[in-house]
Every structure is written in C-alpha cells, then in structure tokens.
Amino acid sequence: MPAQRRHRLTPDERRTQFLALGVNFLADHPLDDLTIEELARQAGVSRTLVFHYFESKQGMHRAVVTMARDSMIHATAPRPELPPRKRIDDTLLRFVGFVREHRGTFSSLVHGIASGDPTVRAVVDESRELNASHLRDAFAELGVPVTRALEISLRGWVAFAEEVLVTTAADDRAEESEIVAFLSRTLDGVVTAARNSIL
Known part of the structure; x- marks a missing residue:
C-alpha cells in the first residue's frame, strides 16, 4: 500500500x-x-x-497579539439589534464569559501593554479604544453628551475593567452575573462623574 x-x-x-x-x-x-x-x-x-x-x-x-485581540473583538462585538443599555450588559456578559474561557490568553493580551515593543502596545491600545468607542456610542444613544471628560473616563474604565476581569477570572466563587453587575455599576458611576465634570 x-x-x-x-x-x-x-x-x-x-x-x-x-x-x-x-x-x-x-x-x-x-x-x-x-x-x-x-x-x-x-x-x-x-x-x-x-x-x-x-x-x-x-x-x-x-502578529500573535493581533490574532488574539481580533478573536476577542469578534467574540465580544456589541449586538446592534439590542437597545443601548441591554447591549452594554450583554457585551459585558460575553466579555466575562470570554475571559473565563480564555483566562491565560486574555491576561497575556492585557499585559502585552507592558511590552517593550511600542507596536505590540499599540495593538492592545487599539482594542481599548474600540471598546471605549462602543461604550461612548451606546451612552450617546441614551442621551449622554459626548464630552472630553466622557472620552477620558471611558478609556480609563476599560483599563479598570480589564484588571477586574483578569483578577476575577481565576476566582470561580464569583458568578458571572455578579461580575457584570459590579462592572455595570462602576461604569454608571464613571459616566455620572464625567457628566458632572468641567474637564
């Protein structure tokens, strides 16, 4: 044969x-x-x-970080057919699920921002900017004015959310719904602070 x-x-x-x-x-x-x-x-x-x-x-x-980032973006892309508030919470829930399933990869991706190569850092920064822009668009639909303070606040919140997800991904005691609720409350707090800011 x-x-x-x-x-x-x-x-x-x-x-x-x-x-x-x-x-x-x-x-x-x-x-x-x-x-x-x-x-x-x-x-x-x-x-x-x-x-x-x-x-x-x-x-x-x-190249590897770009592929990992693109997989995350694809898996967590907002669903445009949902109303804005539900779209935000749905995206957060899928983010939590993605990180739970790919915790090591997500941690490496987030910590890629510490890489000495500025082009690797730029790949991670691009995903943060994209996530912040999705949030900005959703809150704009809810009537929140798009200001410099809102833009700064949302970018900072995305970095905060990444750290929360990295930390809680390894803790199976935290329910996904609890993590989403916590992130949602902190997001609302950041947006409220931005609305009251003179930045």
Missing part, C-alpha cells in the same frame, strides 16, 4: 498555523516566553522557517 503523502501547507496556511500555536501558547505562558525557537519546536519546523514568516521576535509577538 503506497505511503500517504503529507499535505504541504500553503504560505497562508503555514502562517495561520504559527499564529494559532502562538495564541495557544499564551494560554499558559506570558508573551515574553514566546520565542521563535519555541514556536519552531511546537510546529516541528526549523527556526529559519519561522523567521522567514516573522523576521523577528517582535514581529512574531505583534
């Missing part, structure tokens, strides 16, 4: 394989531990091949 031929991956398939392995690695390890050598070992290929796709450790980190 002839030996089965191995499927040769196309360049796009190979790159996707590397990125998926990189994202999976983040589930149990910090971003800085992901090296070209480690990714080559996991893929069963040479270091040279991995280097061909990413050119540097920083380039690899940037």
Whole structure:
C-alpha cells in the first residue's frame, strides 16, 4: 500500500498555523516566553522557517497579539439589534464569559501593554479604544453628551475593567452575573462623574 503523502501547507496556511500555536501558547505562558525557537519546536519546523514568516521576535509577538485581540473583538462585538443599555450588559456578559474561557490568553493580551515593543502596545491600545468607542456610542444613544471628560473616563474604565476581569477570572466563587453587575455599576458611576465634570 503506497505511503500517504503529507499535505504541504500553503504560505497562508503555514502562517495561520504559527499564529494559532502562538495564541495557544499564551494560554499558559506570558508573551515574553514566546520565542521563535519555541514556536519552531511546537510546529516541528526549523527556526529559519519561522523567521522567514516573522523576521523577528517582535514581529512574531505583534502578529500573535493581533490574532488574539481580533478573536476577542469578534467574540465580544456589541449586538446592534439590542437597545443601548441591554447591549452594554450583554457585551459585558460575553466579555466575562470570554475571559473565563480564555483566562491565560486574555491576561497575556492585557499585559502585552507592558511590552517593550511600542507596536505590540499599540495593538492592545487599539482594542481599548474600540471598546471605549462602543461604550461612548451606546451612552450617546441614551442621551449622554459626548464630552472630553466622557472620552477620558471611558478609556480609563476599560483599563479598570480589564484588571477586574483578569483578577476575577481565576476566582470561580464569583458568578458571572455578579461580575457584570459590579462592572455595570462602576461604569454608571464613571459616566455620572464625567457628566458632572468641567474637564
């Protein structure tokens, strides 16, 4: 019986394989531990091949963090068919569920902001800006004036919410509904403070 031929991956398939392995690695390890050598070992290929796709450790980190970020954004995108208040709470609930399911990856993604590479930090910052803009749009629909104070407050709250999610993801005593309620109350407090601010 002839030996089965191995499927040769196309360049796009190979790159996707590397990125998926990189994202999976983040589930149990910090971003800085992901090296070209480690990714080559996991893929069963040479270091040279991995280097061909990413050119540097920083380039690899940037690509892996981008894929992890895009997966999170896709999983937690607001549902436009919902009214604004329900849309906010629904998004928070799905965020909590995502972090519970991918706690290690989310922690690595959030802490990627501490990376020495400004382009990696920019990838994480982009997700924060996007989340803040979703909140801004929802509150604008509720009649909240979009001011400089609101913009600043929402960006700060997103960073606060990330830390809450990282901390509570490992604590199974906290119910998802309780976390959502806490985040929702703090969000309302921040918005109220912004409305009363002269910033």
